[in-house]
Amino acid sequence: MSETAYVDAIREALFDEMERDERVFVIGEDIGVYGGAFKVTDGLLARFGEHRVIDTPISETAIVGAAVGAAMMGMRPVAEMQFADFASCAFDMITNFAAKSRYRTGVGVPLVVRGPSGGGVHGGPFHSQNPEAYFAHTPGLKVVQPSTAYDAKGLLKSAIRDEDPVIFFEHKFLYRRVKETLPPGDWTVPIGKAAVRREGRDLSILTYGAMVWTALDAATTLESEGIDAEVVDLRTLFPLDEETIVASVAKTNKAMVLHEATRTGGIGAEIAAVLSERCFEYLDGPLLRITAPDTPVPFSPPLEEFFLPNAEKVCRAARALAGY
Amino acid sequence: MSETAYVDAIREALFDEMERDERVFVIGEDIGVYGGAFKVTDGLLARFGEHRVIDTPISETAIVGAAVGAAMMGMRPVAEMQFADFASCAFDMITNFAAKSRYRTGVGVPLVVRGPSGGGVHGGPFHSQNPEAYFAHTPGLKVVQPSTAYDAKGLLKSAIRDEDPVIFFEHKFLYRRVKETLPPGDWTVPIGKAAVRREGRDLSILTYGAMVWTALDAATTLESEGIDAEVVDLRTLFPLDEETIVASVAKTNKAMVLHEATRTGGIGAEIAAVLSERCFEYLDGPLLRITAPDTPVPFSPPLEEFFLPNAEKVCRAARALAGY
Amino acid sequence: MSELTREQKFEIYRLLRLNRTLEEKLVNLYRQGKVVGGLYRSLGQEATSVGTAYALSPGDVLGPLIRNLGSVLVMGFSPRDVLAQHMARASSPSGGKDCNLHFGAPERGVISSISMLGALVPVMAGIALGARLQKKNVVAMTYIGDGGTSTGAFHEGLNFAAVQKLPLVVVAENNGWAYSTPFKKQTAARCLADRAAAYGIPGETVDGNDVLAVYEAAKRAVARARAGDGPTLLEAKTYRMKGHAEHDGQAYVPSEELAEWAARDPLEAYSRVLAAEGLATADDLGAIDAVISERVEADASAVEQSPFPAPESALEGVYARKVADAEPAVARRRS
Amino acid sequence: MSELTREQKFEIYRLLRLNRTLEEKLVNLYRQGKVVGGLYRSLGQEATSVGTAYALSPGDVLGPLIRNLGSVLVMGFSPRDVLAQHMARASSPSGGKDCNLHFGAPERGVISSISMLGALVPVMAGIALGARLQKKNVVAMTYIGDGGTSTGAFHEGLNFAAVQKLPLVVVAENNGWAYSTPFKKQTAARCLADRAAAYGIPGETVDGNDVLAVYEAAKRAVARARAGDGPTLLEAKTYRMKGHAEHDGQAYVPSEELAEWAARDPLEAYSRVLAAEGLATADDLGAIDAVISERVEADASAVEQSPFPAPESALEGVYARKVADAEPAVARRRS
C-alpha cells in the first residue's frame, strides 16, 4: 500500500469529513482554485464547489468571524490561516468571540482554525512562528498539533466533529517529509490524548509537532550512550493529557520538555507547572526546557539553525539530566 | 502630606514625562476632553494640547500602529487601550510590528501600551481580562504590572524611558483603592526588578498586581497560624526577575504562585518552569498555583467572586504546602 | 407608502414604549444600586432599533448591540430577560455569565455580541453565509455605531459580505458620538452611508428618529438582501440623548445639540403620526402606556426576588463536555 | 505638464531598468538555488514603484511592500542591499534577520514592513504623525495591494490618517490579483479609488504602467499632503506579470489578460516616450542598460562571496540592552 504524506492526510480528512457531513465547509485565502498555499485543499473545489470551498479576501478577522457565525447557524466551518502567523490578525475573533461564546451565552461554536506553523524552511519572522501557547492560554479553545500523518488525519477529523472551537496547528516542515501507510475507513484520534512514541526508563522527553522527530532522533543517539529516553507526543496542547505526562514522569523520574516555540511562556512552562503540582515527589532532577530562545524567528539559514532546537541540543540536556 | 491614589500616580507619571520630554505624547480613545474612561489622562489635554493628547477613532490597530510609526520617528508614544481586553484588537500590531522591529531591522520602537486590566468590578468577560501572559510569551516586549501607587508612577516612567516596547497593565481594582504618600522629585522604578513586600521564612508567595494585596492579607492570617509567608511582588512579568524569585525560594524552600489570570499558560506556569530549572534542589514541596480557573471572567457577583482568587484560597493552599 | 396594518402600527408603538419604559425602570434600579455594572441607554434611539428589527421576518437573525434594547424586544425577548441580565440573575439568558444585552440564541433569531466593536459584522456575515449554505432564506441584520465603523472588523466583515453578496443589512447607527468622541473625530467621511462605496454596495441615510421611515428603509434593504442582491449599509441618523453610560454626565456634549434633538423625540413624533392618521388619541396611547408600565413593574419585582446564580456555575459551560478541573489536582506521592 | 528635467527623465529610466535587471539577476540566482526563501517579482509593475517614490523629496519617508523593488532603489538602497537580503547575508540591511524587501531605516527614509498586509498603513500614518509632532514637513508614502485593502489594518490606518489630516499618500497597487484571488473576489467595489469615499479623502486612479502619469499623480498627492490637505488614496492600475512568487506558475491567470498587459510593458512604453520626445535612441538606452547589467553582475558576485551571519547573532538585538540569556541557567544546588 502506498504511503500518505502529512499534507495529504490533512486533505483526506477534509475530503472525508466534507463527504460525510454536508455541514462541513472550508474557508480561507486561495484555498479554492489554487488549492491553498501548501496545496492542503487541492481538489476540494472540484469536488465540492465554490459554495463549500470559499476563497476569501485577505481578511483573517472576516474569515474566522464568518466561521463563527456559520457555526452558530449549525455549520462546521474549517477556516484556513494561510500561515499560522496570520492568526494574529484574527486574534480577537478567535480568543474573544469563538472561545467565549459557549460560556457566555450557551451557544457553542464548533469550528476549526487550521494552518501551517513552524520553521525550518527559512520563512523568516512571519512565516515560521509557533503561536500555540497564545491559544493554550485561552479557555474555551482546544489546541492540537499532530506530528504524524495518522494523527494529522485522525485529529483533524476529531477537531471537525468537536462541539468546540479547535485551533489546529500543522507543522509545515512535516507536510511532505513525514509519510506513512494509513489504514482505510473512518477512524479518528481523540483530542486530549498524548501518545508515547518510544518507551524508555531513564527520562521523559515531552514534546509535540516536528520536535517529536527530533526527540526520536535524539533518543536513538542516547540509547547508544546507555540512556533510555521515553518520548511523549503531546498531540493536544490544551487541554493537556496530564495523566499520560504524569504516568511517564512517575516512571522515569526525570523530564525535559522540547518545543520549537520560544521559551518563556511556552507550552513547556505549563508542563513545568503540571509536573510541579503533580509530580513533585517523582522528580529526581530539574525539569529542563529545550526550546527556541526568546527571539523572533530569524531568516538566514545559520541563524535559524542556531535558533531551532535539534537532536544535539536535546542530547546535551539529556546527558546533564541523566547525571542527576 | 497627602496620599496619591494609584490612578493619580499614573497620571502624574504621564504628566511629568510629558513635561520632561517633548517626545512623549499620549494617544487613545476618549483620553482628551473626557480624560479617559478611568480619568487616567484627565487634565493632560488642558496642559499639553491636542497635538500631544490625541483622541482617536475606535481603532486599536491604528492607535498602536500610529504609536509604532511615531516611535520610529523618534517620538515616545504612550498608547491607551480603553480596557486591556481590547489589546486583542491590536494583537498583530503589538506582537508582530512593535515586538519584532528592533530584531528584524535594528529599528527600536520605544512605546508604551497601557490600560486597565483585571476584575473584581463586575465588568464581565470583556472588561476584566488579565492578558499579560500573551505578551510575556512575545520576545521583544516587556510586560509590567504595578501593585502600588509608587510603582505605578515609577514603573510607568521607566516604561516611557525604555528603548523598547513596554506593555503596561494597570489593575483597575486598584485605581482608587490603593494610595500612599509619594516622595517628590523625579524617581523611577526599574523594569525587571521584583520587590519583596513581606519577608518570611516558611514559604514564598510569588504574585503581582492586585493579588499582592490578597497575598499580604493572607500572610497576616497565616502569621496568626504560625506560618511565616514571604510575599514577592514580581512587578515586571517579562523579563522576570529570576534572581529575586530564586533567592526567595532558596530561603523558604516552598513556593506558590498567585495570579488573577486564568491558570493554564499563565505567568505562574513560567515561574514553575524557572523554579524547576533553577530551584529544583531547594524545593521541599510542590509549587502550587492559586489562580482563576480556566474560564472566561463571569459577570454576576457570586460567579466572579468564586472565580477570583482570594485570601482564603491562598491560606488554604499555604496550609497544605506548609504541611509538606 | 407604508403597508403597515393598523395593528402593526400599534405594535410598533407598544415596542417603542416598552423600550423606553423598561429602560426607565432600569435607570431606577441602577440608582438604587440594583443594576450590576454599567447601564447603557438608548433614549432617543428607540425608533432605529424598533424600526429596523420590525422589518425582519420570522427566521431572520439579528445581531444587536448594547443600545438596541428595542430590537431584542422586537425579536421576542422579554422585559424579564433584560431585567435579569441587568441584575445578573440566574434566570437571565446568559445565566449571569455576561452583562447588559449580551445574550442571544440563534434559534430565537438573536446573536449575542461581544464587547469588541465591529466584531459582530463578520459574524453576522457568517450567519448569512451559514444560512445560505443550508439553503435557508434568512436575512441577517446587525448594527454598528458611528464609532464602530472605524474598526477593522467592520471593514473586513462588510467587504466580505459584499463580495459574497450575502443577505446582510448593516444598520449604521449614527448618534453623533462614540463615548466622548464626536463624529468629526471618528471619520472624515461626510456620513456613514458614504462608507458603502468602498464595498460597492448601496448606502442610504434615513432619519433614525422617524420609526416609519426607518422601517421603510430597512424593509427595502431586507428585500434586497432576500432577493440575493447583497448587503446594504443603512445609516440611521439619530442622537444619543444620554451619556455613554449612566455614569457619564456627557459634559462634553453641546447643550444646543441636545435641545435640538430633544425636540425630535421619536416617541413623541410617532405619537403625533398616530394622532394625525386618526389612529389613536393621547388617551388611547396613555392606556397602552399604563399596561406596559404595570407589566414592567411586575417583571422587575419578580426578577428582584429571583436568585443569583450558584457560585460553582462559574466553572460550567466552557466546553460542551467538561475537560478540566478548576482546582489543580493534588500532588501524587511516590508510593 | 511634466516638469521633469532631461536628467530626471534619464534617472527614471535608469531606475526602471535597474529594477528590472536586478530582478532578472535575482531570478537567475533563485534558479541556481542561491536565493533563500521565496522570490516576489515586480515585473510589469516597475513604473508604479519608481513613479510614486520619485515624487518624494529628501526627508520624506516611504513604506514599501515586497513588490516595490523600484521604490527602495529610488530611496537610495543599493542593489547590494537587495542582493544581500535575498541571499540572507551578514551584510544585508537586516543582517540576515529578515527576508526580501523587509528592511529599512527611518533616517534613510524607508520603513520596513512586516508580512501582515495592511499593517504598514497605520504605521506610516504614525510616521506622518511623528514627523508633524516634530514640526518636520515630511510626507509619508506607502503601498497596499488590491488584496491588502481588504484588511482591517488598512481601514483603521487610512481612517485615522484622514481624521488627523496626516500627510500620507497610500498607493493602492491594483495588479488584478492577490496571490490566486482575482480582484472581483477581493472586493465588490468597482475600483480601489472608490474606497477613498469611505474616508472622505480624494481617490484617484492612474495608469500604473505609465511612469510619467504615475509620477504626476503621485506628485499631486504629495503636494496635497505637504500642503496639509491630508491623505490621498492613489490607485495605480497595473498587472502582476508573474505568479505570486517564483514557485507559482499562475495557472489560474487567463492568458489573454497576460498578453494584453504584456503589450503594455512599462519599460517599453517609457522607452518609446523618450524616443518620441527625441531624448534617447534605442542605442542610448542600450548603453545605459549595459552599464546597469555590469554593475548588477559585479554586485551579485561580491554578495555571493560575502559571509552569512554568525550563528550566535541570532540571539542579538531583541532589546536595546540584553535582558535574558538564551540558554536556561543551570539549576542551583543546595549548598
Ligand SMILES: Cc1ncc(C[n+]2csc(CCOP(=O)(O)OP(=O)(O)O)c2C)c(N)n1
Ligand atoms: C474594539 C473596541 N474598542 C473600544 C471599546 C470601548 N467602547 C465601548 S462603546 C465605545 C463607543 C462606541 O461608540 P459607537 O460605536 O458610536 O456606539 P454608541 O455608543 O454611540 O452606540 C467604546 C469606545 C470597545 N467596546 N471595543
Ligand SMILES: Cc1ncc(C[n+]2csc(CCOP(=O)(O)OP(=O)(O)O)c2C)c(N)n1
Ligand atoms: C494579513 C495577511 N494575510 C495573508 C497574507 C499572505 N499573503 C501574502 S501576499 C498575499 C497576496 C497579496 O495580494 P495583494 O495585496 O494584491 O498584493 P500583490 O501580491 O498583488 O502585490 C497574501 C494573501 C499576508 N501576507 N498577510
Ligand SMILES: [Mg+2]
Ligand atoms: Mg455613536
Ligand SMILES: [Mg+2]
Ligand atoms: Mg495584487
